[in-house]
Amino acid sequence: MEKAIICCIFALMSLALSAGSGLDKPSTLKSLNLRMKTTERQAFTSALHERSIGRKTQGSSQDKQGSRESMNARLVAVERQLLAFKSTPSERALRNTGIVRNDVSFEVTCSRSTPYTVYGNQIYRFDTVTLNNGGGYHKSTGVFEAPKSGTYLFWASILPNIKKYVNVILNKEGRRLVITGSNDASPSSFFYVVHVRRGERVWFQAGGYTTTIYGHQHSSYGGTLIHQQ
Known part of the structure; x- marks a missing residue:
């Protein structure tokens, strides 16, 4: 047997x-x-x-x-x-090689067909979450709370509506990290790498005035963990 x-x-x-x-x-x-x-x-x-x-x-x-x-x-x-x-x-x-693949990443896009109104200093909260591995992004508030400590890459590409101007500000725990702006000729976009501790919050915010942006999936933002610590 x-x-x-x-x-x-x-x-x-x-x-x-x-x-x-x-x-x-x-x-x-x-x-x-x-x-x-x-x-x-x-x-x-x-x-x-x-x-x-x-x-x-x-x-x-x-x-x-x-x-x-x-x-x-x-x-x-x-x-x-x-x-x-x-x-x-x-x-x-x-x-x-000792490299471990992470499972923390998120991406949010504006899919609505009508212009999206953004008020002064408002946090961007788009309607469609296309990716949320790790569950760090909260759609109701538009805030990402890091589930793991490490180096993160954040990006944004926001297209203003016709004859409008738009700002995109990246904040970490209320501290401004980067700001970009653009008119209707091109999107306001950036890539930014920063260390984020577990539990710290990051969000994308508009400038200090009311404006509108273009939807139809032309505007999006997100982030991913590129090195866990």
């Missing part, structure tokens, strides 16, 4: 190695996991069958328990190897 299980283990390992990048597909991984579970059930079913027909076994009960634990450990090891194959080659390369 143990030899059969060992053979099944090596068969699964061979299939994993031969499949290569194919294991990135969830269906393939699910199939391999199912085969491991089937093998484990067959092993215990065989053991119960041997006991029921009174077949003589050798060794003490302690040796039998150790054998079962050893087989379970081998199955767990194979399962871990299969899960490792699930990652893409690029993810494995990043892991080998």
